[in-house]
Amino acid sequence: MSKARVATLWLDGCSGCHMSLLDMDERLLELAGKIEMVFSPLVDQKEFPENVDVALVEGAVSSDEDLEKILKVRARSKLLVSLGDCAVTANIPSMRNPFKVKDVLDRAYIENATLNPGAPVDAVPTLRPQARPIHEFVNVDVFVPGCPPSADTIYFVLAEILEGRVPDLGAKTRFGA
Amino acid sequence: MSQAVRVITLTMDGREISARGDQTVLQVARENNMYIPTLCHLTGLARVGSCRLCLVEVKGINKLLPACVTRVEEGWEVSLNSERLSKYRKSILELLFSERNHVCAVCVSNGHCELQTLAQTLGMTHVHFAYRYPRLAVDGSHDRFVVDHNRCILCTRCVRVCDEIEGAHTWDLLGRGVNAQVITDLNQPWGESDTCTGCGKCINVCPTGALVEKGKSVREMTKQRQFLPYLTLMRERRW
Numbered sequence: 395m396s397k398a399r400v401a402t403l404w405l406d407g408c409s410g411c412h413m414s415l416l417d418m419d420e421r422l423l424e425l426a427g428k429i430e431m432v433f434s435p436l437v438d439q440k441e442f443p444e445n446v447d448v449a450l451v452e453g454a455v456s457s458d459e460d461l462e463k464i465l466k467v468r469a470r471s472k473l474l475v476s477l478g479d480c481a482v483t484a485n486i487p488s489m490r491n492p493f494k495v496k497d498v499l500d501r502a503y504i505e506n507a508t509l510n511p512g513a514p515v516d517a518v519p520t521l522r523p524q525a526r527p528i529h530e531f532v533n534v535d536v537f538v539p540g541c542p543p544s545a546d547t548i549y550f551v552l553a554e555i556l557e558g559r560v561p562d563l564g565a566k567t568r569f570g571a
Numbered sequence: 572m573s574q575a576v577r578v579i580t581l582t583m584d585g586r587e588i589s590a591r592g593d594q595t596v597l598q599v600a601r602e603n604n605m606y607i608p609t610l611c612h613l614t615g616l617a618r619v620g621s622c623r624l625c626l627v628e629v630k631g632i633n634k635l636l637p638a639c640v641t642r643v644e645e646g647w648e649v650s651l652n653s654e655r656l657s658k659y660r661k662s663i664l665e666l667l668f669s670e671r672n673h674v675c676a677v678c679v680s681n682g683h684c685e686l687q688t689l690a691q692t693l694g695m696t697h698v699h700f701a702y703r704y705p706r707l708a709v710d711g712s713h714d715r716f717v718v719d720h721n722r723c724i725l726c727t728r729c730v731r732v733c734d735e736i737e738g739a740h741t742w743d744l745l746g747r748g749v750n751a752q753v754i755t756d757l758n759q760p761w762g763e764s765d766t767c768t769g770c771g772k773c774i775n776v777c778p779t780g781a782l783v784e785k786g787k788s789v790r791e792m793t794k795q796r797q798f799l800p801y802l803t804l805m806r807e808r809r810w
């Protein structure tokens with residue numbers, strides 16, 4: 395059997411889900427025999443490739459750049475996994491949602507700044523009015539709540555998908571787990 | 572009870588069961604170790620049947636019936652966990668999650684919350700509705716307690732326990748529909764309430780992280796419910 399082409403993507407999240415992925419420890423070696431990591435913050439690959447079998451996505455859609463990325467990832471992946479509470483509910487990033495973007499930026503970069511007050515304007519993606527869950531923009535095939543989902547949960551999800559099954563998470567994880 | 576209560580027979584998920592005619596579907600199910608999810612219901616408080624999570628199907632009756640406020644009847648064939656019920660129950664949870672701001676990861680009740688546990692038990696892994704992300708207040712004016720409206724699901728357990736058991740009636744509901752919220756006294760800050768005795772009963776019956784003790788950090792808020800049946804009994808007997 396040829397190796398499954400797996401990608402991971404990091405949108406508006408703390409990278410905790412990716413840390414949890416690495417926490418699989420020696421099971422990563424076992425998975426390495428079955429998957430090829432074709433795109434990830436953990437590998438050196440600039441452009442999201444075509445024909446991806448499984449894309450694991452961490453984080454909410456918070457900026458225009460996030461939106462562009464998730465649309466591309468959806469178009470190029472067979473199976474899209476919403477990994478972790480930020481992807482599934484917008485979680486912590488959504489705590490800014492009741493406020494206007496300008497007020498949030500002013501709070502962080504002007505009111506609480508002592509050196510060089512002023513929000514960055516160049517070279518950073520423009521924030522959208524709200525951080526929202528991935529499935530409000532694209533179809534999601536598997537939802538994995540958890541903040542972050544444990545290494546065991548992520549391993550189970552990947553192992554089930556590689557066996558061609560839809561993972562039934564049941565008692566394994568929950569919001570905030 | 573002065574009159575003798577009839578004993579009736581019915582089936583629940585195909586199981587033959589006998590029950591007293593004055594019992595609710597929920598009581599009979601629990602007596603027989605059969606699970607029906609509930610949120611607004613709490614044994615010892617008045618039944619309001621408002622959350623609709625406990626809806627069940629009865630053969631031959633078109634509408635779904637709330638188990639916590641429906642008396643059993645002779646010959647009923649009740650389904651507690653059909654596909655249709657599971658779909659409706661998940662939708663109810665999704666509406667509750669999307670209506671306010673539930674960020675479990677940073678909630679004091681994380682790991683000890685009835686809403687969170689129900690989502691897991693009923694397999695609600697994501698919300699199909701658009702989240703509202705409303706801007707809501709947190710009132711920390713009380714010496715020892717906090718009300719966080721972001722986490723309130725309007726179950727009214729606090730209103731009932733404070734009125735029926737403590738006798739203070741500090742809590743009530745203001746507004747309708749999506750604008751409804753729980754208030755203390757005449758919508759004053761809790762810390763300025765004349766009626767609150769500081770007994771903490773509302774904190775302990777609240778199913779979520781909406782009513783909590785001050786100074787608790789993420790995951791630290793656990794609730795104690797053992798007191799309720801005893802107090803209810805004492806009130807009934809006027810001890």
Ligand code: SF4
Binds near residue numbers: 674675676684686779
């Ligand atoms: S109240 Fe419950 S469901 Fe809401 S954020 Fe807290 S733990 Fe999660």
Ligand code: SF4
Binds near residue numbers: 732767769772
């Ligand atoms: S602490 Fe006691 S008296 Fe005060 S609001 Fe809560 S239940 Fe009512």
Ligand code: SF4
Binds near residue numbers: 723725
């Ligand atoms: S504060 Fe708690 S007990 Fe009161 S209505 Fe809200 S969720 Fe229910």
Ligand code: FES
Binds near residue numbers: 619626640
């Ligand atoms: S538990 Fe029956 S309606 Fe809420």
